[in-house]
Amino acid sequence: xxxxxxxxxxxxxxxxxxxxxxxxxxxxxxxxxxxxxxxxxxxxxxxxxxxxxxxxxxxxxxxxxxxxxxxxxxxxxxxxxxxxxxxxxxxxxxxxxxxxxxxxxxxxxxxxxxxxxxxxxxxxxxxxxxxxxxxx
Numbered sequence: 807x808x809x810x811x812x813x814x815x816x817x818x819x820x821x822x823x824x825x826x827x828x829x830x831x832x833x834x835x836x837x838x839x840x841x842x843x844x845x846x847x848x849x850x851x852x853x854x855x856x857x858x859x860x861x862x863x864x865x866x867x868x869x870x871x872x873x874x875x876x877x878x879x880x881x882x883x884x885x886x887x888x889x890x891x892x893x894x895x896x897x898x899x900x901x902x903x904x905x906x907x908x909x910x911x912x913x914x915x916x917x918x919x920x921x922x923x924x925x926x927x928x929x930x931x932x933x934x935x936x937x938x939x940x941x942x
Contacts, residue, residue, distance in 0.1 A: 845897035848919030869896025
């Protein structure tokens with residue numbers, strides 16, 4: 807049993823749209839997404855010494871970047887972050903080219919990232935739970 811509304815009660819999980827179960831996204835796939843739409847990539851296993859400018863430099867060769875966010879805690883980088891491209895075509899090109907590359911001995915992984923860790927974290931803090939049920 808959890809506190810707050812359940813999925814069956816019409817609640818949504820933190821970071822998901824109602825009924826989709828997909829973080830930050832709609833129930834459908836990417837087929838309707840325009841190539842000119844901004845696209846956020848989740849980048850994991852980045853070197854712990856990396857800062858936003860390092861990630862921006864690494865991904866900037868593939869197109870215009872709107873935002874870069876590396877996630878930190880009190881001890882430093884958590885080794886992952888997000889890069890938002892102006893164009894989904896540029897984001898896909900970067901994902902294809904950089905996924906699996908080795909940077910400073912670490913194999914970089916890239917995938918679609920529809921919402922940021924900070925928005926998920928803030929939602930959980932508001933709800934005072936790690937389950938994040940009940941919508942945000």
